[in-house]
Amino acid sequence: MAERFKIQGGETLKGEVSIGGAKNAVLKLLAATILVKGKTKIYNVPHLTDVDIMLNVLSDLGAKYIYDKQEKSVMVDASDITSITAKYELVSKMRASFIILGALMSRCKEAIVALPGGCAIGERRVDFHIKGLEALGAKIKIENGYVHAKASKLVGADIYLDIPSVGATENLMLAAVLAEGSTRIQNAAQEPEIVDLANFLNTIGADIIGAGTSEILINGVKAENLHSAEYTTIPDRIEAGTFMAAVVATKGKAIIKNVFPAHLTFFNDKLIKMGASIKLVEPTTIEVSCKNRLQAINFVTQPYPGFPTDLQAIAMTLLTTSNGVGIITESLYENRFMQVPDLRRMGADIHQDRNHAIVKGVKHLTGATVAASDLRAGAALVIAGLMANGETIVEKLHHIDRGYEEFEHKLTKLGAKIYRYNDAEEVKIAHEIRGSV
Ligand code: EPU
Numbered sequence: 001m002a003e004r005f006k007i008q009g010g011e012t013l014k015g016e017v018s019i020g021g022a023k024n025a026v027l028k029l030l031a032a033t034i035l036v037k038g039k040t041k042i043y044n045v046p047h048l049t050d051v052d053i054m055l056n057v058l059s060d061l062g063a064k065y066i067y068d069k070q071e072k073s074v075m076v077d078a079s080d081i082t083s084i085t086a087k088y089e090l091v092s093k094m095r096a097s098f099i100i101l102g103a104l105m106s107r108c109k110e111a112i113v114a115l116p117g118g119c120a121i122g123e124r125r126v127d128f129h130i131k132g133l134e135a136l137g138a139k140i141k142i143e144n145g146y147v148h149a150k151a152s153k154l155v156g157a158d159i160y161l162d163i164p165s166v167g168a169t170e171n172l173m174l175a176a177v178l179a180e181g182s183t184r185i186q187n188a189a190q191e192p193e194i195v196d197l198a199n200f201l202n203t204i205g206a207d208i209i210g211a212g213t214s215e216i217l218i219n220g221v222k223a224e225n226l227h228s229a230e231y232t233t234i235p236d237r238i239e240a241g242t243f244m245a246a247v248v249a250t251k252g253k254a255i256i257k258n259v260f261p262a263h264l265t266f267f268n269d270k271l272i273k274m275g276a277s278i279k280l281v282e283p284t285t286i287e288v289s290c291k292n293r294l295q296a297i298n299f300v301t302q303p304y305p306g307f308p309t310d311l312q313a314i315a316m317t318l319l320t321t322s323n324g325v326g327i328i329t330e331s332l333y334e335n336r337f338m339q340v341p342d343l344r345r346m347g348a349d350i351h352q353d354r355n356h357a358i359v360k361g362v363k364h365l366t367g368a369t370v371a372a373s374d375l376r377a378g379a380a381l382v383i384a385g386l387m388a389n390g391e392t393i394v395e396k397l398h399h400i401d402r403g404y405e406e407f408e409h410k411l412t413k414l415g416a417k418i419y420r421y422n423d424a425e426e427v428k429i430a431h432e433i434r435g436s437v
Contacts, residue, residue: 001422005394005408007385008417009367013252015414017243019259020046020405021072022236025196027096028170029233030054031103032197033076034063035177036204036226041075043232046405049398053094057086061104081107088114088145094402095119098126099167101147102174105138110150115142120374122333128168132159136175136183156181156220164189164214164303170197176218177206177226183218190214191304192263196234203229235284237263238310239404242379244268244288245314246411248276249387253289254414261286266307270315273297274322296324296361301331313339313380319359320348321387328357339377342370346384346392364389371395375403382407386416 021044031054033040045051047069055065055074062082066075084104091097091114104111116126130140130147135157138149156179161168169189174197176183188194190212198211205226207219240259247254248271261268261280268278274294279287296319301309309332319326320343330336337357340350345368349360367390372378378400385392394400397420400407408418 001424002395003397003420003422005382005385005397006419006421007367007382007392007394009365009385009388009390009392011250011386011415011417013247013250013254013386013411013414013416016255016257017410017414018257019235019240019243020044021233022193022196023048023050023403024096024166024238025193025233026051027054028099028193028197029200029231030058030074030076031099032174032200032204034058034061034078034081034100034103034107035174035201036228037079037223038228039075039077040204040228041073041230043071043073043230044235045072045074045233046236047072048401048403048405050094050096050402053090054097057090057097057100060085060087060090061100084108084110084112086111086113091116095124096167098129099170099174101129101133101149102171105133105149105151105154105175106178109152109154112146112148114146120338121336126167128161128163128165129171132161132168132172132185133175135159136172136179138175154179156183156218158184158186160186161188163187166191166194169194169216173197173201173208173211173216173218176220177201177208178223179218179220181220183220185216185218186214188214188216189303192234192237192260200231203231234263235259238308238376240264241267241308241311242314242383242404243410244271244276244278245311245318246383246386246416247288247414248274248290248294249318249383251290251292252414253287255281255285255287257285259284259286266305267311270297270299270307274318294318294322296322296326296359298327300329303332309333309336310376312336313377314383316350316357316359317343317380317384317387320350320362320384321364322361324361326359326361328359330355330357338373339380342368342381343384345370346388366390367392369393369395372397372399375399379404379407382411382418386411386418
């Protein structure tokens with residue numbers, strides 16, 4: 001049944017919120033568990049629909065899992081892998097499941113994985129993944145919408161990525177773990193989620209050096225060197241940035257726990273330039289606040305450590321009521337300004353020309369009915385609703401549920417007036433905040 005948020009804008013967010021495990025790290029760690037012929041346990045796993053999809057992918061391959069939502073852990077037993085196919089029904093729901101290609105190539109030397117195709121935010125090709133696997137010795141056929149990769153053995157190689165693609169770096173890192181000899185990935189992505197995957201792989205017995213820099217060296221190990229392990233994933237930097245923005249947007253003050261501030265340096269710097277205050281309380285706790293109207297800034301999205309594209313829509317929302325004119329350049333995706341028409345409907349003054357957006361700050365936004373077009377655009381519209389005068393309805397919540405765990409519960413705890421309801425029944429979330437938040 002279609003669900004919506006009803007948001008009464010104008011509340012100042014105050015209090016404390018704790019950030020969950022990083023979606024974009026956990027999904028890759030789960031795929032990587034199939035390298036171990038045994039059990040691995042991952043902690044700090046957020047409860048998200050994307051996590052459920054990845055677990056379905058693993059289950060289709062023959063792996064067994066126990067997902068303890070209280071403990072926020074997943075135990076995967078990949079002793080027996082009985083299938084090498086990741087079907088279209090799952091990959092088309094979540095592009096990240098394409099990461100299973102590299103993991104299957106490591107474990108089985110053969111994989112049949114549906115091609116993900118484009119999505120709302122851009123074309124999102126996988127040519128670097130394919131070329132990299134070919135460089136490692138895989139023969140690849142693309143038939144009936146599936147990538148069929150096969151190799152009698154994988155052999156280490158030097159691979160240069162034209163763009164520091166997160167997914168390609170991860171897929172190739174996974175594929176190279178058990179290859180003969182060493183693989184060097186140059187112009188590798190440097191995101192914290194890449195480091196987390198490398199740390200996890202090293203914990204189970206891989207030999208990876210340089211993750212977090214532009215050159216990653218993977219020294220192939222023998223399958224018998226890989227072993228069971230337990231691992232805790234990093235906090236979600238994009239969720240942290242989203243809550244920081246929500247607090248700043250409502251001129252609030254909040255403590256944000258379980259955050260690695262070093263993962264958000266560029267974003268924090270921009271928030272401070274806009275007039276926010278960010279104080280380090282403890283190594284993984286920050287205090288965010290803002291008293292005055294924000295000042296407009298310009299920014300360009302870039303691969304890590306640059307300004308994260310996943311926070312672009314959210315930062316645009318902050319600019320809509322800032323003092324002055326801000327210019328945004330989206331350099332990673334062709335189509336990541338999907339939030340613009342809805343922000344305009346709320347009164348924002350935004351001029352868009354291809355991958356540039358000029359945002360002229362208005363005095364205030366006004367509530368309207370809007371719809372999430374993708375995960376981050378959806379979060380941006382929720383923040384716009386918190387800022388706006390009057391009532392905002394946000395539709396298509398399934399996009400938001402992919403990547404924000406208990407989003408409205410956490411916001412409610414900070415003082416937001418946000419309710420989830422469906423066509424049959426309005427559910428007043430404010431009256432059922434769960435103890436876990
Ligand atoms: N690209 C190619 N060919 C390839 C691979 C990528 O042309 O073979 C292009 C893409 O089309 C895109 C750019 O390179 O324009 C960057 O894509 P990348 O491969 O780095 O992104 P991804 O691995 O598909 C991950 C995150 C995204 C995040 C990007 C960039 C996951 C599951 N997804 O995607 O997160 O935007 O990195 O940081 O890790 C989100 O969480 O909302 C989200 C979209």
